[in-house]
Amino acid sequence: MSAVIEHDHHEDHHHGPDKGLMRWVLTTNHKDIGTLYLWFSFIMFLTGGVFALVIRAELFQPGLQIVEPEFFIQMTTMHGLIMVFGAVMPAFVGLANWLVPMMVGAPDMALPRMNNFSFWILPFAFSMLLATFFMEGGAPNFGWTFYAPLSTEYAPPTVTFFIFGVHLMGASSIMGSINIIVTILNMRAPGLKLMQMPLFVWTWLITAYLLLAVMPVLAGVVTMMLMDIHFATAFFDAGGGGDPVLFQHVFWFFGHPEVYIMILPAFGIVSAIIPTFARKRLFGYASMVYATSAIAFLSFIVWAHHMFTAGIPITGELYFMYATMLIAIPTGVKVFNWVATMWKGSMTFETPMLFSVAFVILFTIGGLSGLMLAIVPADFQYHDTYFVVAHFHYVLVPGAVFSIMAAVYYWLPKWTGNMYNEALGKTHFWLSFVGVNITFFPQHFTGLAGMPRRIPDYALQFADYNMISSCGAFLFGFSQILFLFIILQTIQDDKKATNQVWESAHGLEWTLPSPAPYHSFSTPPKNLQEAHG
Amino acid sequence: MENTNTTSFALKLAAVALGMFGFGFAMVPLYDVICDITGLNGKTGDQVVARDDAIDTSREIKVQFIANNNAGMSWEFRPTVRTMTVHPGASYRTDFFARNPTARLMTAQAVPSVTPYYASRYLHKTECFCFEQQQLANGESIDMPLHFVVDRDVPEDVTTLTLAYTLFDVTEQVDVAQVRLNGLN
Numbered sequence: 001m002s003a004v005i006e007h008d009h010h011e012d013h014h015h016g017p018d019k020g021l022m023r024w025v026l027t028t029n030h031k032d033i034g035t036l037y038l039w040f041s042f043i044m045f046l047t048g049g050v051f052a053l054v055i056r057a058e059l060f061q062p063g064l065q066i067v068e069p070e071f072f073i074q075m076t077t078m079h080g081l082i083m084v085f086g087a088v089m090p091a092f093v094g095l096a097n098w099l100v101p102m103m104v105g106a107p108d109m110a111l112p113r114m115n116n117f118s119f120w121i122l123p124f125a126f127s128m129l130l131a132t133f134f135m136e137g138g139a140p141n142f143g144w145t146f147y148a149p150l151s152t153e154y155a156p157p158t159v160t161f162f163i164f165g166v167h168l169m170g171a172s173s174i175m176g177s178i179n180i181i182v183t184i185l186n187m188r189a190p191g192l193k194l195m196q197m198p199l200f201v202w203t204w205l206i207t208a209y210l211l212l213a214v215m216p217v218l219a220g221v222v223t224m225m226l227m228d229i230h231f232a233t234a235f236f237d238a239g240g241g242g243d244p245v246l247f248q249h250v251f252w253f254f255g256h257p258e259v260y261i262m263i264l265p266a267f268g269i270v271s272a273i274i275p276t277f278a279r280k281r282l283f284g285y286a287s288m289v290y291a292t293s294a295i296a297f298l299s300f301i302v303w304a305h306h307m308f309t310a311g312i313p314i315t316g317e318l319y320f321m322y323a324t325m326l327i328a329i330p331t332g333v334k335v336f337n338w339v340a341t342m343w344k345g346s347m348t349f350e351t352p353m354l355f356s357v358a359f360v361i362l363f364t365i366g367g368l369s370g371l372m373l374a375i376v377p378a379d380f381q382y383h384d385t386y387f388v389v390a391h392f393h394y395v396l397v398p399g400a401v402f403s404i405m406a407a408v409y410y411w412l413p414k415w416t417g418n419m420y421n422e423a424l425g426k427t428h429f430w431l432s433f434v435g436v437n438i439t440f441f442p443q444h445f446t447g448l449a450g451m452p453r454r455i456p457d458y459a460l461q462f463a464d465y466n467m468i469s470s471c472g473a474f475l476f477g478f479s480q481i482l483f484l485f486i487i488l489q490t491i492q493d494d495k496k497a498t499n500q501v502w503e504s505a506h507g508l509e510w511t512l513p514s515p516a517p518y519h520s521f522s523t524p525p526k527n528l529q530e531a532h533g
Numbered sequence: 534m535e536n537t538n539t540t541s542f543a544l545k546l547a548a549v550a551l552g553m554f555g556f557g558f559a560m561v562p563l564y565d566v567i568c569d570i571t572g573l574n575g576k577t578g579d580q581v582v583a584r585d586d587a588i589d590t591s592r593e594i595k596v597q598f599i600a601n602n603n604a605g606m607s608w609e610f611r612p613t614v615r616t617m618t619v620h621p622g623a624s625y626r627t628d629f630f631a632r633n634p635t636a637r638l639m640t641a642q643a644v645p646s647v648t649p650y651y652a653s654r655y656l657h658k659t660e661c662f663c664f665e666q667q668q669l670a671n672g673e674s675i676d677m678p679l680h681f682v683v684d685r686d687v688p689e690d691v692t693t694l695t696l697a698y699t700l701f702d703v704t705e706q707v708d709v710a711q712v713r714l715n716g717l718n
C-alpha cells in the first residue's frame with residue numbers, strides 16, 4: 001500500500017509552491033486555500049473574541065462603567081456577525097478545502113480558480129464591515145439578526161456597507177459550496193461509492209446544499225433592505241404597505257438552516273475523531289448519513305420558532321413547536337451513535353479526543369436547552385433573555401468551535417508534518433473547557449430569572465452570575481493565545497509526525513506522507529478500503 | 534478530465550442559487566397572500582362594496598377604536614368615539630380626528646390592525662381614510678370617515694373587536710416619489 005503512495009509522491013516533487021507573497025494571492029491549490037481560510041477565520045475569531053470581552057467587561061458589574069450603550073450594542077452586533085460569518089463558516093470551508101480532496105482521493109478542488117476567488121473576496125467583505133467602526137454613525141447596531149425597521153428606518157448610515165459586506169460573504173459562500181458539491185460528486189476516486197465516503201465529506205455535501213439554498217435568500221433580504229433604505233420601496237415599512245414581520249420570516253428562512261450549516265460539519269469532524277481514539281468503527285454509519293439529511297430537511301420547516309412572540313396563530317405555534325421537537329430525533333440518533341462508538345472501546349484521550357468528547361456532552365446540553373425553547377408557552381418567558389444566549393453559545397462554542405479545534409489538533413500533524421505538544425494541547429483543552437462552562441452555564445440562570453440580552457446594564461440580583469460569567473469569558477478568551485502558540489510551535493518544530501499519525505486513524509488522507517505533499521492523488525488511489533473510517 | 538461535466542454541473546448549481554435568490558423575493562407576495570387568507574397580520578382587507586345583508590339583531594359586538602402615532606409622528610390623532618356596539622350585518626359610520634400641529638405640509642398613512650387577528654377577515658370597510666394618504670397643511674385638521682360592517686359569519690366567540698390605526702409619517706417618501714415623477718416628465 002504505502003509503496004504505491006510513495007511512488008505518487010515522488011512524481012509530484014518538482015511541482016512545489018511558488019515563492020513569496022504572490023503564492024498566496026494567486027494560489028489555486030486546495031491546501032494553500034484551506035490554510036488561508038483557516039488563518040483568516042482564526043484572525044476573525046480573535047477579533048470577535050475581543051468584542052465579546054468588551055461585552056463581558058461591561059457586564060462584569062451592574063451599571064455603566066466602560067463603554068456607552070451605543071457602543072455596547074455595536075459590540076454585540078459585530079461579535080455575532082464576525083463569529084458567524086467570519087470565524088465559524090470560513091473555518092469549516094477551510095477544513096473542507098484541506099480535507100475533502102484528500103478524503104475522496106481527488107487531486108484538487110473541482111474549480112480551483114473559483115476557489116481562489118471565493119477566499120479572496122472575504123478579506124474585502126470583512127474590511128468593509130469592520131471599517132464601519134471608523135465612520136460617522138458607527139458600526140451596525142441592530143443585532144446580528146438585523147431586524148427591520150431597526151436595520152432600515154433606524155439604522156446608522158453605515159448600514160449600506162454592512163449590506164454590501166453581506167452580499168460579498170454570500171457570494172463567497174455560494175461559490176465555495178458549489179465547488180465542494182462538484183468536487184464530491186464529480187471528482188471522487190474511481191470506485192469510491194457515496195456510502196463509503198467519510199462522514200466529514202457527507203456532512204459537508206449536505207451543508208453545501210443548505211448553503212446553496214439559503215445564502216441567496218440572505219442576499220435577497222439584504223437587497224430588500226437596500227431598496228427600502230435607498231430606493232423608496234416598502235418591503236418592511238408598514239407606512240408604505242409593507243410589514244416588518246415579513247423581514248423576520250425571510251431572515252429566519254435563511255437563519256435556521258444557517259444554524260445547521262454551522263453544526264453539520266462539526267458532526268462530521270467528531271464522527272472521524274471518536275472512532276480513531278475509541279479504536280472502533282463508527283457505530284451506525286448509514287444512520288448517521290440519514291440523520292444528517294433529516295436534520296437538513298427539517299431545518300427548512302421550523303424557522304418560525306424564532307418568532308413565537310412576534311404574533312403567530314396558535315395553529316402555527318403548535319406546528320412549529322412540534323416540527324422543532326422532531327429535530328431532536330435525528331440529533332439523538334447521532335449522539336447515541338457517538339456514545340455507542342465509545343462504548344467498550346479502548347479509549348485514549350489525546351487533545352482531539354478531549355475536544356470531541358466535550359463536544360458530545362456540551363452540545364447535548366445546548367440541544368436540550370433548545371428543546372426547552374421550542375415549547376411555545378415557555379418560550380414566551382425565555383425569548384430574548386440570557387437563556388437563549390446560553391443555549392446558542394453552548395451549541396456554537398463547545399459545539400462548532402470545539403469541533404474546529406479538535407479538527408485542527410487531529411489533522412495538524414498531517415498538514416505540517418510535525419506533532420503538536422500534547423501537554424500544551426491538553427492544557428489548552430482544559431482551560432477552554434473550564435472557561436466555556438464558567439462563562440455560559442450561569443447565563444442559563446440569569447436568563448430564566450429574566451435578564452434580557454443585548455442590554456449593557458442589569459438589575460442588581462444578576463450581579464453575581466454576571467461576574468462569574470465575565471471571569472470565565474476572560475479565561476476562555478486568553479487561553480486561545482495558547483492555541484495560537486501551539487499552532488505556531490508545531491509549524492516551527494521538527495518533532496516529525498509519522499504518516500499514520502494516529503494509531504487507528506482510517507481514511508485516505510492518512511495514506512499520504514506527513515506533511516501532505518503539495519499535490520496529492522494526481523493519480524487516483526487504488527486501495528479504497530481505507531476510505532471510510 | 535471531465536471538464537465539461539464539471540462546468541455544466543457548476544452552472545446548474547449556480548442556477549439553483551439564482552432561483553433561491555428569486556424565491557427570497559417570491560416570499561413577499563406569498564406572505565401577503567397567506568396573510569389575506571388567514572388574517573395573520575391583523576390587517577383588514579381592501580374596500581368592499583356595500584351590500585344589503587340581513588342584520589343579525591340577536592348579536593351585539595363591541596367595537597373598540599384605538600389611534601396610535603408611529604414613532605416620530607407628531608399629529609394629533611384620535612377616534613371621535615371610543616367604542617360602538619354593533620349588530621353583525623349592519624353598516625356603521627364613525628370618524629377619526631387628525632390635526633397637523635406642525636408648521637409644514639405633511640402626508641400621513643394610517644395602517645389598520647384588528648385584534649383578535651382571526652376576526653380581521655370579518656371586518657369589512659366600505660369606506661376608510663386608510664385607503665389613501667392624508668395630506669394636511671400646517672395647523673389644518675380633519676374628521677376622517679370610516680364606514681364598516683361586521684360580517685354575519687363572524688365567529689361566535691368574538692364579542693369584542695379592537696380596530697387599531699397607527700399613523701405613519703410618509704411625507705419624505707411622497708416627496709421622493711414626487712421627485713421621481715417629475716424627473717420622468
